[in-house]
Amino acid sequence: SFTTCTSKALGAYAMTSPSSGVAPRRATVVGLGLIGASVSLALRERDWGVTGVDADTVRANEALSVGAVDALGYDAEADLVVVAVPVSSIAAAVLTALEACPGAVVTDVGSVKGPVVAAMSDGRFVGGHPMAGSEQEGLSGADAALFSGATWVLTPTERTNASAHAAVRQVVASLGADVVELAPERHDELVALVSHVPHLAAATLMGIAASSAEEHATLLRLAAGGFRDMTRIAAGHPGIWPDICAENGDAIVAGLTTFVSALEEIRAVVAAGDRTALLDRLERARAARVNLPARLAAADDLVEMRIPVPDRPGVLAEVTTLASDLDVNIVDLEIAHSAEGDRGVLVIVVDSKAADLMRGALLARAYRPSVAALS
Amino acid sequence: SFTTCTSKALGAYAMTSPSSGVAPRRATVVGLGLIGASVSLALRERDWGVTGVDADTVRANEALSVGAVDALGYDAEADLVVVAVPVSSIAAAVLTALEACPGAVVTDVGSVKGPVVAAMSDGRFVGGHPMAGSEQEGLSGADAALFSGATWVLTPTERTNASAHAAVRQVVASLGADVVELAPERHDELVALVSHVPHLAAATLMGIAASSAEEHATLLRLAAGGFRDMTRIAAGHPGIWPDICAENGDAIVAGLTTFVSALEEIRAVVAAGDRTALLDRLERARAARVNLPARLAAADDLVEMRIPVPDRPGVLAEVTTLASDLDVNIVDLEIAHSAEGDRGVLVIVVDSKAADLMRGALLARAYRPSVAALS
Numbered sequence: 126s127f128t129t130c131t132s133k134a135l136g137a138y139a140m141t142s143p144s145s146g147v148a149p150r151r152a153t154v155v156g157l158g159l160i161g162a163s164v165s166l167a168l169r170e171r172d173w174g175v176t177g178v179d180a181d182t183v184r185a186n187e188a189l190s191v192g193a194v195d196a197l198g199y200d201a202e203a204d205l206v207v208v209a210v211p212v213s214s215i216a217a218a219v220l221t222a223l224e225a226c227p228g229a230v231v232t233d234v235g236s237v238k239g240p241v242v243a244a245m246s247d248g249r250f251v252g253g254h255p256m257a258g259s260e261q262e263g264l265s266g267a268d269a270a271l272f273s274g275a276t277w278v279l280t281p282t283e284r285t286n287a288s289a290h291a292a293v294r295q296v297v298a299s300l301g302a303d304v305v306e307l308a309p310e311r312h313d314e315l316v317a318l319v320s321h322v323p324h325l326a327a328a329t330l331m332g333i334a335a336s337s338a339e340e341h342a343t344l345l346r347l348a349a350g351g352f353r354d355m356t357r358i359a360a361g362h363p364g365i366w367p368d369i370c371a372e373n374g375d376a377i378v379a380g381l382t383t384f385v386s387a388l389e390e391i392r393a394v395v396a397a398g399d400r401t402a403l404l405d406r407l408e409r410a411r412a413a414r415v416n417l418p419a420r421l422a423a424a425d426d427l428v429e430m431r432i433p434v435p436d437r438p439g440v441l442a443e444v445t446t447l448a449s450d451l452d453v454n455i456v457d458l459e460i461a462h463s464a465e466g467d468r469g470v471l472v473i474v475v476d477s478k479a480a481d482l483m484r485g486a487l488l489a490r491a492y493r494p495s496v497a498a499l500s
Numbered sequence: 501s502f503t504t505c506t507s508k509a510l511g512a513y514a515m516t517s518p519s520s521g522v523a524p525r526r527a528t529v530v531g532l533g534l535i536g537a538s539v540s541l542a543l544r545e546r547d548w549g550v551t552g553v554d555a556d557t558v559r560a561n562e563a564l565s566v567g568a569v570d571a572l573g574y575d576a577e578a579d580l581v582v583v584a585v586p587v588s589s590i591a592a593a594v595l596t597a598l599e600a601c602p603g604a605v606v607t608d609v610g611s612v613k614g615p616v617v618a619a620m621s622d623g624r625f626v627g628g629h630p631m632a633g634s635e636q637e638g639l640s641g642a643d644a645a646l647f648s649g650a651t652w653v654l655t656p657t658e659r660t661n662a663s664a665h666a667a668v669r670q671v672v673a674s675l676g677a678d679v680v681e682l683a684p685e686r687h688d689e690l691v692a693l694v695s696h697v698p699h700l701a702a703a704t705l706m707g708i709a710a711s712s713a714e715e716h717a718t719l720l721r722l723a724a725g726g727f728r729d730m731t732r733i734a735a736g737h738p739g740i741w742p743d744i745c746a747e748n749g750d751a752i753v754a755g756l757t758t759f760v761s762a763l764e765e766i767r768a769v770v771a772a773g774d775r776t777a778l779l780d781r782l783e784r785a786r787a788a789r790v791n792l793p794a795r796l797a798a799a800d801d802l803v804e805m806r807i808p809v810p811d812r813p814g815v816l817a818e819v820t821t822l823a824s825d826l827d828v829n830i831v832d833l834e835i836a837h838s839a840e841g842d843r844g845v846l847v848i849v850v851d852s853k854a855a856d857l858m859r860g861a862l863l864a865r866a867y868r869p870s871v872a873a874l875s
Contacts, residue, residue, distance in 0.1 A: 363782030407738030
């Protein structure tokens with residue numbers, strides 16, 4: 126049920142590999158979309174020899190011709206197989222890989238881990254999920270640097286060989302990723318809470334607001350910036366959600382139940398007019414949100430500057446050019462339109478050490494920024 | 501229980517008013533914070549004589565000294581009174597104004613309408629709510645142009661005098677606002693759905709994610725851009741929410757009940773593995789979100805450009821300066837960090853007519869934008 130690459134192709138790889146004291150290692154990547162091809166490129170940059178497999182022969186040949194892989198087919202002597210196929214095909218692809226590459230440790234990159242991990246009894250398999258993506262899709266978006274600084278979850282279990290786990294961990298870390306180990310169910314539960322449930326909640330909120338304003342859609346003009354932020358993800362294409370909901374259904378149903386219970390609690394607080402309990406909940410949520418891990422710096426090293434601006438070409442450029450001229454990195458930026466007409470508020474997040482510099486420059490250009498710590 | 505301004509002060513106003521074929525009109529603004537002072541400035545720009553009242557005498561005197569009002573106290577001959585005090589004080593302030601200014605129509609600017617409107621039997625009162633705000637607070641942030649292009653809700657009822665309604669409508673429209681008439685309960689219900697319930701939902705979502713990741717806060721690194729967007733408003737200061745929940749409690753409780761029911765429905769869809777029903781709901785939400793009324797243009801005249809960018813100073817400036825140089829207005833902008841490391845996606849929304857121009861310029865600078873219609 127699988128093909129192996131020819132020794133000729135592997136010979137070609139061995140010849141192009143730079144000489145080094147450490148024997149180059151060999152891998153097969155199954156599924157040559159964005160993530161798979163990025164893994165392959167990253168491994169090749171680190172002197173691995175990589176063969177590629179894809180059910181789509183056009184894509185497989187393209188990967189070969191652009192140099193994303195050294196050869197096509199399974200490498201029977203591979204040390205590592207990375208399975209990067211769609212969630213619903215992972216289990217079958219892992220079983221095939223375990224058979225085709227009897228000396229390899231096998232990992233996958235699926236966004237749901239419980240069902241796949243539960244289906245594998247072979248200790249050579251280690252579940253994984255790199256929290257990385259790109260707006261570019263497919264092979265053409267592949268990038269060897271995609272995983273640099275990304276969180277990459279591994280989900281070893283008691284059945285996993287310690288050596289397989291250690292090997293996958295080492296490879297993933299070598300790609301620049303930050304490894305977090307979680308039980309598969311814990312991973313799925315957390316991803317349900319921070320990704321799947323929020324998506325369904327955004328769509329649901331948008332749906333009821335639209336239904337309520339049905340007879341007069343312009344009533345949604347009453348929706349201010351907060352509503353726009355909350356429902357933004359509902360504008361995404363829904364195609365991937367049936368598979369995600371099928372694979373991670375249990376955790377999503379549990380997450381929705383938790384969310385519904387918490388909403389019923391806050392509804393009771395509002396109905397009872399309990400100001401203290403309301404403030405307490407909102408304060409705790411605020412503290413958690415401002416401490417949401419930033420990628421570049423701790424929240425207490427960042428400040429938020431809110432700058433009222435007219436809505437016309439050039440304003441954004443002026444502010445961001447100012448930051449650039451001062452070598453101030455804008456960590457986050459959004460335009461809050463509020464409900465006003467042709468005006469808005471530009472919100473930028475910068476390092477606290479740069480705050481005075483930036484504020485001074487803005488004041489000099491007649492902006493009126495307000496500055497608040499993020500902690 | 502109220503003071504009237506001296507005829508000397510009104511005389512001073514009358515002398516400074518430009519001569520005109522139409523008799524200048526007279527107004528009193530009660531509450532000289534951001535909204536009240538902005539209304540006063542806007543009316544004065546349109547040749548009204550405006551007196552101001554504020555329980556805070558320091559603020560009242562400051563408003564007078566900076567020229568936000570012509571005089572202090574109620575104008576017994578006012579044609580119009582605008583009550584711009586905090587929600588919990590509106591009803592009492594309206595009753596005082598009706599008595600102090602017997603010839604005036606009286607309107608307010610509160611964000612909750614049902615209770616105030618229900619408490620007023622006098623046909624001279626018309627409830628109102630300008631959907632305008634500013635990051636600046638208080639008198640110093642006041643701006644005569646604040647209402648230009650803003651949606652301003654009026655909530656006349658069967659008890660409202662037609663002439664009072666017509667007068668308030670005309671004044672509000674003259675300030676540049678776009679008037680929407682709604683029943684008070686309908687206003688409160690919609691505002692609950694598009695503002696109050698989303699805020700409580702964001703805080704709740706943030707709270708359960710934080711609790712779930714309690715033993716290891718860095719697990720929130722699994723939260724991607726969508727979660728950050730959805731919970732952004734939960735980072736706001738909670739101080740205003742007890743009053744809002746007290747005044748609009750019924751509509752908020754009803755809105756939360758609607759939201760909980762809809763979440764239970766989608767939970768049942770996920771539990772049943774009903775792909776068609778799931779896709780149908782997500783598609784409808786998507787359609788509603790992309791049609792969410794934009795302020796400047798219909799959604800079908802806008803396109804979204806997604807531009808993968810490294811996270812370093814200067815990138816934002818380069819893109820926005822490019823837009824500015826080409827006279828392309830960026831209607832909306834956000835940085836989607838996804839979960840990657842030092843890279844992100846800059847999302848800009850521009851007029852579709854400018855899309856090719858902008859895309860060409862970006863490609864010339866080696867960016868790889870993807871373009872999608874917003875409809």
